[in-house]
Amino acid sequence: MMLWLLLFFPAPIFSALDKTHGVQPAHLSKYIPAPGTPHPSWACLDGSKTIPWHAVNDDYCDCPDGSDEPGTGACPDTQFYCRNEGHIGALIPSSRVRDGLCEKECCDGSDELPGVCKNNCKTIGEEYRAKLAAERKLQKTGSKIRSTYIAFAQKEKKKLEGELQNLEREVIQRKAEVARLKDLADRAESLTEASMEQKRKSPLFQSLLTHHRALKSLQKVHREHLQREKALGDILDNLRSGYNPNYQDMAVLEAVRGWEHFAGLPHINDVKKDDEESQEDDSSPDEELPVEELEEGMWTETQLEHQLDSLLGSDYDSLLLEHDKHTETTTVDSILFDVFSYIPDFLVPQWEAARDAIFSFLSDLGLLKTGSTGKGDETGRARKALNDAEHSLKLTEDEVGKARTDLDRLFSPEWFGREGEWKKLEGLCLTKDTGDYTYEVCLFDEAKQKPNHGGSTFSLGRFAGWNDVAGVEKGSPVYYSKQQYTQGTKCWNGPARSVQLVLACGTENALLSVAELEKCEYQFTGTTPALCLPPDAGARTGHGEL
Amino acid sequence: MRALSSLLLLVAIPAALAVKSHDFKTCSQAGFCRRGRALSARAAAHPQWTSPYSVDADSLSISSDQATFTAGVKSAIYPDIKFGLEVRVHDDGVVRVKMDEVGGLRKRYDEAASWALIAEPKISKDIQWTVGTKDIRAVYGDKKDVEVVVSFEPLTVTLYRNGKEQVVLNGRGLLHLEHFRKKEDAKPEEVTSEEALESEGTQQVLKTPNLHAWFEGEEEDALWEETFSSWTDTKPKGPESLSIDITFPNHGHVYGIPQHASSLDLRTTTGESPYYTDPYRLYNADTFEYLADSTMSLYGSIPVMHAHSADSTVAVFNAVGSETWIDIAHSSVSSTETHWISESGILDVFIMPGPTPKDIFAQYTRLTGTQALPADWSLGYHQCRWNYVSSEDIRAVQKKFDEEDIPVDVFWLDIEYAEEHKYFIWDKKNFPDPVDMTNDVAASSRKMVVIIDPHFKRTSSYPVYQEAVDRGLIVKQKDGQTDYEGWCWSGSSAWVDFFNPAAWDWWKTLFKTYKLGDDKFSWTESTEDVFIWNDMNEPSIFNGPEISMPRDNIHYGGWEHRDLHNINGMLFSNLTSQAITVRGEVPKRPFVLTRAFYAGSQRFGAMWTGDNLGTWEHMAVGIKMVLANSIAGFAFTDVGGFFGNPDPEMLVRWYHVGAFSPFFRAHAHIDTKRREPYLLDEPYKGMVKDILRRRYSMLPIWYTAFREASTTGLPVARPHYVAFPKDEAGFSLDDQYFIGSSGLLVKPVTEKGAKEATVYLPPNELFYDYDSYNLYRSPATGKKITVAAELDQLPLFILGGSILPTRERPRRSSSVMRHDPITLQVALDASSSARGELYLDDGVTFNHQQGQIVWREFSAEKSGKGIKISSRDLTTQHLASAVDSVALTTYDPANAFAQSISSVRVEKIAVLGLGAKPSSVKVVGGKELEWEYSSGVSASGKKEGSSSLLVIKDPAVSVASDWEIVVQA
Incomplete structure (x- = not known):
C-alpha cells in the first residue's frame, strides 16, 4: 500500500x-x-x-x-x-x-x-563519414566522366557553329536564286493570267476540280476511318492483353473474344498458357480474311496510300495548258519564250517590255489568240524551277533552324544544362529487364515498354522536360534529378502512359528500377555521371556539411 | 474527331462504373422468394386467412428443467407430414423457438445457430409453463411483466410486456416449412376436399384442385430446378424453403439486418406505396460498385432486427444460414410487419425481450458474443491501396508520412504482393525482403496488414493448395466427389471447406512464422507484426452464379452450399483470427478484417462496407451502414471510396467520417490516382493532418468505448435511438451519432460545398462545441441547431455531464503514445456535475483478462460553492464486467500494468461551464495548483454562448491512482 x-x-x-x-x-x-x-x-x-x-x-x-x-x-x-x-x-x-x-x-x-x-554517435558518425567518403569518391569519379561530357558539348558547340555558318551562307545564296526565279515566274504568269482564267472555265476543268475535291474529301474520310480503326484496334488490343478479371464482366470477355476472331488472333489466355509452357509458337491467324478481287485498273491499297497524294498534288493549271497543247497545234509562241533562255539576266526587263508589245500587236492582228495557249509550257517550267528552288531554300532554312535549336539547347538549363553536360547522353538508350517486360528509355527522346514474351510495345511517353515544379530552381541539381516523359500510349480506362525518371549521381548511365506506382504512371530510377558535380561544387550547394 | 472519340470513351466509363444489377437476383428471380411473396399476397387478399399449422396439444411435453417444452405440429395441408416444435426460455428472458420437420425424407440444415452462438445459452431456472386448452404460457422477468404465449390453433408465439404485444410469430399465418418430397409426388393431386377448407366455404375454395393449393398456390414454381442468367441450380433436394412472419404490433421502427446500403431505420418494401419494391436481401455477395440506396445484398448478412418505440425495444435473431429475403411494412405508424423468406434451414428464432436497447445488446451478445477487444494500435490510422507495389514503395510511403509528421499505424498490402495471387507467397521481384520490410515498419511501432483471400490457385507447386488437396479439404461440386473449380484473382482456383474440422488445425499451422518440423508450409516470410485481411470470402467467384458459389456445391457433412452460404465467410475469418492469435509464444490479440460476415463475426475482427465508390452519396450512406453494422460488430467504411478519384474537398470530408468511425482506413482501387494525405496540396494536406491528429488525440476515448462494447455489446458508433431511446424525434436519425458512452456527438458533413450543418440535440441537455466551447441548451422538445461547417470544421459536441480523456501530443503512431500524459475535458451539466471513464491496458496481449488493467472513473460534482474533481477505480466494483470473455475474481490496483504506467499523469484539466472564477484549485493532500480562468456562460445558468473555461495546469496526478482536486469558488 x-x-x-x-x-x-x-x-x-x-x-x-x-x-x-x-x-x-x-x-x-x-x-x-x-x-x-x-x-x-x-x-x-x-x-x-x-x-x-x-x-x-x-x-x-x-x-x-x-x-x-x-x-x-x-x-x-x-x-x-x-x-x-x-x-x-x-x-x-x-x-x-x-x-x-x-x-x-x-x-x-x-x-x-x-x-x-x-x-551511438561515435559509430554512427564513423559510418556516416565513411559513407560520405564513399559518396565523394563516387562523385569524384563521376565528375571526371561528367567533365568529358562537358568537353563533348564544347566540341559540339564548335561543330554546330561551323555548320550554322555554312548553312547561313547557303541560305543567302538560295534566297537570291529564289528571288530571281520568282521574278521570272511572276512575269510569265502575269502574261497568261487572264487567258488562264478563261480556260479554267472549261467544263472539263471544272469537273476535274470537282473530282479533285471529292477525291480529297474521300481521302480525308478514308484516313479518319483508318485512324479510328487503328485506335479501336489499339483499344481492343489493350483490352485483350490487359483486361482485368476484377470486372467479372462477361461483356468484356465477349468483346475480347469477338476481337480475337475478327483480327484473327489466338485467345489471350491460350497465348499466356503457351508462353508458360514453351515460348515458341508464334501463333498466326488460322484463317486469312477473304480478299476481294479488284476490278481492272482499280488502285490497290498500297497505291492508294502512296500515290493518291501525288495525284492530288497535280498542278492543274499546267495540266490545263498541256491539255490545250494536246488538243490544238499552235506552237507560235515557243520561240518567243524560249528566247528567255538566251537573254542575259540584265536584259530581261527590256526583253519583257518588247515581248509584251509584240504580243499585243500580234493579238490585235488576230494572229495570236489571247490567253496564248502554248505559253503553259513556259509558265509551268518557270514555276517548277521556282518551286524547286523554294523547296531547297526551305530545307536549308530548316537545317539552319535545327542547328540554331541544337545550339540553343546545348547550354540551355531546360535542355542539356548550362554546361551542356547532358548533350552527350541525347538518344542514349538505357534498358531494364523486369522479367515480363524490358523497359527502355532513350534519353531526351522516348520511353518504351517492350514485352519479353510477345505482344505489342507501348510508348511510355516522350521527353517533356525536367523536374519543373514550384520551388525547384531551373538548372539546380534537384532540377536535373528528374526527367519527365509524357503522352505515351493511352491506357485502357486510364491516362496516357508516362514516366518519371529519377536520376542520381553514378559512374555509369544505367536504369536501376522500374515501378508502376499508379496505373500507367511509371517511375524509373537510374544513375548517370552527368549528375556528379565535382565534390567541391557539391559543398557549395549545401551538401556534406560537417 | 479523334479528340471527340476519346472524350466519348471517357464519358462512357463512369456510366459503366455501377453495379450490374442484372448480375444479382431480384425476389422475382428467386423461386422460393417468389413463392414466399405469393403466399403473403394470397394471405393479404383473403380476409379469413388462417395458418395451416397447429400444435398437437396431446404431444406437448415439458422438460425436467421446466424451461423447455416440445410438441408436435400438424399441417392441415399435409396431414401426413410431421413437424416438431421446441420453445425454451433463457435465463435472461430470451425465448428460442425452433421448428423442424420430423421423420422427413431428408434433414433440414440445423447448424446455423451452432456457428453463430458463442456457447449454449443458459436456461432459465425459474420459469413455469402453464398449459391450457388453447395455449401454453409462462410469465417471467424481475417484475413478472413478461409473458410468452404459444397458441395451439393456429400455431402462434407471442411475447407480451405489461400485457402489450411485443413480438408475434405467425400472427399473419405465413409460417411455412416446405417439407421434403419426391419429385414424382409433385404432380398435382386430383383430390378435392371441401372438408379441409370448410371454414372458408367460398366458391374459390371449391375450385381448388388440391388440398394445399389455397396455401401454396396452384402452380409449382421452380421447385426442382432453376436457371438464372447462364447458371442452372439443380436443386436435388427440391423445395425446402422457410417462411415466417414476425410482427411488432407496438413498434413503429425497425433496425438491423445488415448489410444494405440503406437508411438505419429500415424502410417499407411492401404494403401501401412501399419505399423499395424488393425485400431486403441477405445473401453475401461481391456486389462491386454497389448502389447507394438499395435493398440489394452486400457482403455480409446478419439476420437480427431491432424493433423500437418510446416504450420498449425488442429484437429477433432468425438463425438461418441460407439466402433470406425480408419484407417490411407498417400497417400503422406504430406497428411493423415483417416477413422472412429463406431458401432452406429450420425455423430457429430467438426473441429478445429488451426492454431497452442496452438490454437488447446484452441479450444479443450473450447469444453470439461481444466484439473482441481489439489491439489498441488497430484504432489508429490504416493506410491501404491496391497496391503498394514493392517493399521500396512501402518504405517510401512510410518515409513520406514521417517527413510530413503525419501519424499512421498500419500499412496494408493488397493482392499484388502475392506471386500469381498465391497468397502467402511473396512476389520476390517486387518484395524481395518481406521480413526486413515488415521490420522497418515495425521499427516505428507500426504494423502491416497483408491480404489472404480464400481462393487458392490450383497448381501443385503452391503448397497451400496442394496440402489442402492432400487433406481432402476442398469444397466439392454437386456430385460430392470432385473438387470444385472456379475462377478468381488467381485464375483457376479451389476453395477450402472451413466447415470441415480437419481444416482448422491445418489452417493455424500456416501462420506460424517459424519453420515447422515436418517440412510442411508455414509463413516463415512473415513476422508477428503482420496481420491479416480476409477479402472475397462471400465467396466471390468470377464465373459463378451471382459472382459466387453454385448453391448445389457440397460442403462437409453433405450440406449444400445454399444451406450455409451466409455463414461460409465467417468461418474463414474466424479461423484466421484464431491462427493469428496463437502463432507466437505469447498469445496476442489478432487483427483480421473480413468482408463477408454473419452473426458472431464480431468475435473475430472488424468488417467494412466493402468496395464503395468515391462519391458523396457513398460517403453519406457509409455512415448509415456503419451504424447498422454496429448493431452486430465493429465496422468502418473506406476513406475516399474504393473506386474513383475523389476531389480534395470530398477527401477531407471523408477523412472526417473515417476519423470518427470505429476503424479508420483509407483505401483506393488500382486504377485510381494515389491520394495518401501527404500528396494533397495545402490547405487540404494541413486539414487532413489535423483530422488524423485529432483521431490520435482521442484514442483513449475510442479504446474506452471498445472496452464497453467488448463487455456489454453496446456499439462504439452509437445511433441516437440507442443513446436516447425515449426521444422519438431521433428514431430515424442516422447522420449523426455518439462515440460510445463518452458523450461525444458527431455529425459528419457529407454534402459538397457545405458551409454549415444542422445538428439535432435531444431534449433537456446541454452540449458544448468541441472546438469553440460554445454552449447550447435544448428545450424539452429537443432542438435543431445550425453550426458553421467549413471544410476545416467538423460539427463535434460534448454532451454536458461528460469527462473526456485525450492525449494531446502528436505522435507518429499510436503505440508510442502509451506513456503520454492525459488531458481531461470536464464538460459540466446543469447541476455542475460530470463523469467519464478511461480504460487502459497493454493494448496487445490477453493480460487484461488477468486483471492487468487500469479502468478509472473521473467525476466532477458540486462541493460547497465550487466543485470537486476526482478519480477512482472502477474495476473493483465491476469485477465481472470489467473485461471481455472472463469475469475477474480479484483486482489489484497496483498490478504490474498499472505500475508500468504510474508515471503517466494528468497534465491538464479543462473545466467547461463553471459558475464563477475559483479562488483556489488544490489537489487534496497536495499543493495549490496553477490555473487560468476565462469567464463565460455557466452550465448551471440559462444562457447559451461561449462557456467559461478553467484550465488547471499540470496537477501531476497519476492516471492509475485515486485523487481529488478541489476547485473552490
Whole structure:
C-alpha cells in the first residue's frame, strides 16, 4: 500500500532537466532568465507571454509558440535539437521526443529519458563519414566522366557553329536564286493570267476540280476511318492483353473474344498458357480474311496510300495548258519564250517590255489568240524551277533552324544544362529487364515498354522536360534529378502512359528500377555521371556539411 | 474527331462504373422468394386467412428443467407430414423457438445457430409453463411483466410486456416449412376436399384442385430446378424453403439486418406505396460498385432486427444460414410487419425481450458474443491501396508520412504482393525482403496488414493448395466427389471447406512464422507484426452464379452450399483470427478484417462496407451502414471510396467520417490516382493532418468505448435511438451519432460545398462545441441547431455531464503514445456535475483478462460553492464486467500494468461551464495548483454562448491512482 501511495504523484521526471535541453545552438542565447519576483521570469520567443523561468522545460506547454518546451516534446510542432557530439547535430520534430523510440537522427539519445537509448554517435558518425567518403569518391569519379561530357558539348558547340555558318551562307545564296526565279515566274504568269482564267472555265476543268475535291474529301474520310480503326484496334488490343478479371464482366470477355476472331488472333489466355509452357509458337491467324478481287485498273491499297497524294498534288493549271497543247497545234509562241533562255539576266526587263508589245500587236492582228495557249509550257517550267528552288531554300532554312535549336539547347538549363553536360547522353538508350517486360528509355527522346514474351510495345511517353515544379530552381541539381516523359500510349480506362525518371549521381548511365506506382504512371530510377558535380561544387550547394 | 472519340470513351466509363444489377437476383428471380411473396399476397387478399399449422396439444411435453417444452405440429395441408416444435426460455428472458420437420425424407440444415452462438445459452431456472386448452404460457422477468404465449390453433408465439404485444410469430399465418418430397409426388393431386377448407366455404375454395393449393398456390414454381442468367441450380433436394412472419404490433421502427446500403431505420418494401419494391436481401455477395440506396445484398448478412418505440425495444435473431429475403411494412405508424423468406434451414428464432436497447445488446451478445477487444494500435490510422507495389514503395510511403509528421499505424498490402495471387507467397521481384520490410515498419511501432483471400490457385507447386488437396479439404461440386473449380484473382482456383474440422488445425499451422518440423508450409516470410485481411470470402467467384458459389456445391457433412452460404465467410475469418492469435509464444490479440460476415463475426475482427465508390452519396450512406453494422460488430467504411478519384474537398470530408468511425482506413482501387494525405496540396494536406491528429488525440476515448462494447455489446458508433431511446424525434436519425458512452456527438458533413450543418440535440441537455466551447441548451422538445461547417470544421459536441480523456501530443503512431500524459475535458451539466471513464491496458496481449488493467472513473460534482474533481477505480466494483470473455475474481490496483504506467499523469484539466472564477484549485493532500480562468456562460445558468473555461495546469496526478482536486469558488 505504501507503494501505492507513492504512485499518487508521478515522479517529477523533468524537474532536473536543463533549461536549454533541446535548444538549437542559434537560440541558446535566448534561454536566459530575467530577474523577477517571486521567480525569475522568461518571455516566450514570440514575445506573446511571460512565464516563470521554472516553467521552461517543465513538460507543460505554456507558450502559444511552444518555445518554452524545447526539450520535452510537450508543445506540438516544435523542434528538438540533438547535439550528437562525435557526429553532426540534428533537429527532430517534437512528436519524436520522449516517444520511447531511438532515432537514428538523434544518435546521442538525448531525445529520450536517460537509459532508453544508447549514445551511438561515435559509430554512427564513423559510418556516416565513411559513407560520405564513399559518396565523394563516387562523385569524384563521376565528375571526371561528367567533365568529358562537358568537353563533348564544347566540341559540339564548335561543330554546330561551323555548320550554322555554312548553312547561313547557303541560305543567302538560295534566297537570291529564289528571288530571281520568282521574278521570272511572276512575269510569265502575269502574261497568261487572264487567258488562264478563261480556260479554267472549261467544263472539263471544272469537273476535274470537282473530282479533285471529292477525291480529297474521300481521302480525308478514308484516313479518319483508318485512324479510328487503328485506335479501336489499339483499344481492343489493350483490352485483350490487359483486361482485368476484377470486372467479372462477361461483356468484356465477349468483346475480347469477338476481337480475337475478327483480327484473327489466338485467345489471350491460350497465348499466356503457351508462353508458360514453351515460348515458341508464334501463333498466326488460322484463317486469312477473304480478299476481294479488284476490278481492272482499280488502285490497290498500297497505291492508294502512296500515290493518291501525288495525284492530288497535280498542278492543274499546267495540266490545263498541256491539255490545250494536246488538243490544238499552235506552237507560235515557243520561240518567243524560249528566247528567255538566251537573254542575259540584265536584259530581261527590256526583253519583257518588247515581248509584251509584240504580243499585243500580234493579238490585235488576230494572229495570236489571247490567253496564248502554248505559253503553259513556259509558265509551268518557270514555276517548277521556282518551286524547286523554294523547296531547297526551305530545307536549308530548316537545317539552319535545327542547328540554331541544337545550339540553343546545348547550354540551355531546360535542355542539356548550362554546361551542356547532358548533350552527350541525347538518344542514349538505357534498358531494364523486369522479367515480363524490358523497359527502355532513350534519353531526351522516348520511353518504351517492350514485352519479353510477345505482344505489342507501348510508348511510355516522350521527353517533356525536367523536374519543373514550384520551388525547384531551373538548372539546380534537384532540377536535373528528374526527367519527365509524357503522352505515351493511352491506357485502357486510364491516362496516357508516362514516366518519371529519377536520376542520381553514378559512374555509369544505367536504369536501376522500374515501378508502376499508379496505373500507367511509371517511375524509373537510374544513375548517370552527368549528375556528379565535382565534390567541391557539391559543398557549395549545401551538401556534406560537417 | 479523334479528340471527340476519346472524350466519348471517357464519358462512357463512369456510366459503366455501377453495379450490374442484372448480375444479382431480384425476389422475382428467386423461386422460393417468389413463392414466399405469393403466399403473403394470397394471405393479404383473403380476409379469413388462417395458418395451416397447429400444435398437437396431446404431444406437448415439458422438460425436467421446466424451461423447455416440445410438441408436435400438424399441417392441415399435409396431414401426413410431421413437424416438431421446441420453445425454451433463457435465463435472461430470451425465448428460442425452433421448428423442424420430423421423420422427413431428408434433414433440414440445423447448424446455423451452432456457428453463430458463442456457447449454449443458459436456461432459465425459474420459469413455469402453464398449459391450457388453447395455449401454453409462462410469465417471467424481475417484475413478472413478461409473458410468452404459444397458441395451439393456429400455431402462434407471442411475447407480451405489461400485457402489450411485443413480438408475434405467425400472427399473419405465413409460417411455412416446405417439407421434403419426391419429385414424382409433385404432380398435382386430383383430390378435392371441401372438408379441409370448410371454414372458408367460398366458391374459390371449391375450385381448388388440391388440398394445399389455397396455401401454396396452384402452380409449382421452380421447385426442382432453376436457371438464372447462364447458371442452372439443380436443386436435388427440391423445395425446402422457410417462411415466417414476425410482427411488432407496438413498434413503429425497425433496425438491423445488415448489410444494405440503406437508411438505419429500415424502410417499407411492401404494403401501401412501399419505399423499395424488393425485400431486403441477405445473401453475401461481391456486389462491386454497389448502389447507394438499395435493398440489394452486400457482403455480409446478419439476420437480427431491432424493433423500437418510446416504450420498449425488442429484437429477433432468425438463425438461418441460407439466402433470406425480408419484407417490411407498417400497417400503422406504430406497428411493423415483417416477413422472412429463406431458401432452406429450420425455423430457429430467438426473441429478445429488451426492454431497452442496452438490454437488447446484452441479450444479443450473450447469444453470439461481444466484439473482441481489439489491439489498441488497430484504432489508429490504416493506410491501404491496391497496391503498394514493392517493399521500396512501402518504405517510401512510410518515409513520406514521417517527413510530413503525419501519424499512421498500419500499412496494408493488397493482392499484388502475392506471386500469381498465391497468397502467402511473396512476389520476390517486387518484395524481395518481406521480413526486413515488415521490420522497418515495425521499427516505428507500426504494423502491416497483408491480404489472404480464400481462393487458392490450383497448381501443385503452391503448397497451400496442394496440402489442402492432400487433406481432402476442398469444397466439392454437386456430385460430392470432385473438387470444385472456379475462377478468381488467381485464375483457376479451389476453395477450402472451413466447415470441415480437419481444416482448422491445418489452417493455424500456416501462420506460424517459424519453420515447422515436418517440412510442411508455414509463413516463415512473415513476422508477428503482420496481420491479416480476409477479402472475397462471400465467396466471390468470377464465373459463378451471382459472382459466387453454385448453391448445389457440397460442403462437409453433405450440406449444400445454399444451406450455409451466409455463414461460409465467417468461418474463414474466424479461423484466421484464431491462427493469428496463437502463432507466437505469447498469445496476442489478432487483427483480421473480413468482408463477408454473419452473426458472431464480431468475435473475430472488424468488417467494412466493402468496395464503395468515391462519391458523396457513398460517403453519406457509409455512415448509415456503419451504424447498422454496429448493431452486430465493429465496422468502418473506406476513406475516399474504393473506386474513383475523389476531389480534395470530398477527401477531407471523408477523412472526417473515417476519423470518427470505429476503424479508420483509407483505401483506393488500382486504377485510381494515389491520394495518401501527404500528396494533397495545402490547405487540404494541413486539414487532413489535423483530422488524423485529432483521431490520435482521442484514442483513449475510442479504446474506452471498445472496452464497453467488448463487455456489454453496446456499439462504439452509437445511433441516437440507442443513446436516447425515449426521444422519438431521433428514431430515424442516422447522420449523426455518439462515440460510445463518452458523450461525444458527431455529425459528419457529407454534402459538397457545405458551409454549415444542422445538428439535432435531444431534449433537456446541454452540449458544448468541441472546438469553440460554445454552449447550447435544448428545450424539452429537443432542438435543431445550425453550426458553421467549413471544410476545416467538423460539427463535434460534448454532451454536458461528460469527462473526456485525450492525449494531446502528436505522435507518429499510436503505440508510442502509451506513456503520454492525459488531458481531461470536464464538460459540466446543469447541476455542475460530470463523469467519464478511461480504460487502459497493454493494448496487445490477453493480460487484461488477468486483471492487468487500469479502468478509472473521473467525476466532477458540486462541493460547497465550487466543485470537486476526482478519480477512482472502477474495476473493483465491476469485477465481472470489467473485461471481455472472463469475469475477474480479484483486482489489484497496483498490478504490474498499472505500475508500468504510474508515471503517466494528468497534465491538464479543462473545466467547461463553471459558475464563477475559483479562488483556489488544490489537489487534496497536495499543493495549490496553477490555473487560468476565462469567464463565460455557466452550465448551471440559462444562457447559451461561449462557456467559461478553467484550465488547471499540470496537477501531476497519476492516471492509475485515486485523487481529488478541489476547485473552490
